[in-house]
Amino acid sequence: MSQITVTEHLLLRQKQSPMATGQFTSLLTELILSAKIISREVTKAGLVDVLGFTGETNVQGEKVRKLDEFANNVLIHRMRRAGVLCAMASEENGDIIPVEGEFPQGDYILIFDPLDGSSNIDVNVSIGTIFSIYRRPKEKRGDAPCLSDVLQKCENQVCSGYFIYGSSTMMVYTTGDGVHGFTLDPSVGEFLLSHENMQIPKKGKIYSVNEAYWNSWDTATKDVLSYFKSHQNAEGKPYSSRYIGSLVADFHRNLLYGGIFMYPPRVFENGKRQGKLRLLCEAAPMAMLVEQAGGMATDGTNRILDYFPTELHQRVPLFIGSPEDVQIVKDIYEHHE
């Protein structure tokens, strides 16, 4: 493995990349330190009292797990002091977290899901931290941070990525200049470049979806699933079905092997048609990554990065992965319109 750290990699590309400003490098450095602290705690889970629930319910109406709360606090407290952000938004907090008052303000906005795939925490299955970074519009610098700073078109992201706490801890990120993966070497405490310029295969071998929701899907979605069950994959064999229930882990596997992850809209008794995943802290950052890796991300009809969020915790259906597989979904949905 190379000995190049994330910061070195960013600086090496500094000449080509407008992202390698001092402020942006500090942001990533602080984010990486936060992830190392979270990773340390995740790997100790079971030995120390971090498993189970806190007894609280979060803004999504879900029971908060102790590790969720820990990861959220680490990120908020560390990133707030970094002097590079004007606001944050977390999956766990109802409102934006402005950076002002005693804390120095910067130009960036950080949105995160502190510990994605929480239902897997207590059973030792891979989980992750997802992040998305925007820059504040120039004309608003100096003003008090507000929700409209955060609700930017998803295409405006300047960086996105995730940390996956799996058999090893990895960071995968993009600044719009390809997708690069780094593996944490615990002996030196650094993320070292292990996967440069990651590209998703054009057609995959795997589909990932929670099929238990079959009865709440519309006909178009059922047709999508029937297609993947009855057609051949990139190797001329039946597709394999793989679903972990941690977006980060399902996405990471499909990025490497090729395939499609689907969280289709469910139709509820009141007629409401809704996806589960959050646009700002889950779908949009993964969409930026997948496009940079040569893949596609759609809600079935619209490109995820074309979304203009209207709410902080807006949910969207998500079909993401190898371009030829995602195109099949778009074609089936279009046919049903």
Ligand code: AHM
């Ligand atoms: P979380 O952020 O509360 O962990 O929820 C998001 C997770 C994703 O990681 C995963 O893709 C999805 O929820 C699984 O949902 P389901 O159990 O409905 O299949």
Ligand code: MG
């Ligand atoms: Mg999540």
